Amino acid sequence: MTHTSLLRPGRSEPDGVGALRRFALGPAGSKEEVVEWDPPHHLGYVVVSGLPVRHYRADVELGSEGGGTVVTWRGSFDEIVPGTGRALRFVLKRVTAGFAARVSRYAERAVS
Numbered sequence: 001m002t003h004t005s006l007l008r009p010g011r012s013e014p015d016g017v018g019a020l021r022r023f024a025l026g027p028a029g030s031k032e033e034v035v036e037w038d039p040p041h042h043l044g045y046v047v048v049s050g051l052p053v054r055h056y057r058a059d060v061e062l063g064s065e066g067g068g069t070v071v072t073w074r075g076s077f078d079e080i081v082p083g084t085g086r087a088l089r090f091v092l093k094r095v096t097a098g099f100a101a102r103v104s105r106y107a108e109r110a111v112s
Contacts, residue, residue, distance in 0.1 A: 002026055014047060018056055020048065053077035058096075069107075071100055 005025040010016030014039035019081040023030050030050030036042060040062055047056035073096055079085040 003029075007031065010037065013037065021045075023050075047077075051077075051088075051092075052080055054083070056082055071104070073100060 003022075005022045006014060007018060007022055008018070008020040010019035013019075014022075015021075015034065017034055019034040019037075021032050023032065025108070028050070031048040031093065032045045033048050034043065034045050035057075036044030036059070042062075043060045045058055047053070054077065056077040058073065061072045063070045063072070075092065075096070077085075077088070077092075079099070
C-alpha cells in the first residue's frame with residue numbers, strides 16, 4: 001500500500017459508517033465503504049470499485065487474548081470471471097496478511 005485517503009467522512013465519525021476510503025498501490029487501488037463500525041472491536045466494509053470481483057465484503061474483529069490482541073479478518077466475494085476465485089483469494093489473502101502485519105508493527109511501536 002503506497003497511499004490511503006479518506007474520500008468521504010462517515011456519518012457520525014470520520015472513519016465510521018458511510019466513510020469512503022481509497023487504498024492505492026502505485027496507480028492502482030480500490031475504494032471501500034465502511035458499513036459497520038464498532039471501535040475498537042469491529043470494522044465491516046465493502047469494496048465499491050477497484051477489484052475484479054463483485055459483492056466483496058470484509059469484517060475485521062479485534063479481541064483480547066493473553067496479553068495481546070487477536071485480529072480476525074474475514075472476507076467474501078463473487079467472481080466476475082468464472083474460475084478466477086481461487087487465484088483472487090490467494091492474492092487478497094496475501095495482501096490482507098501483509099497489511100495486518102504492518103498495522104500490528106505500527107501498533108507495537110505506538111505503545112512502546
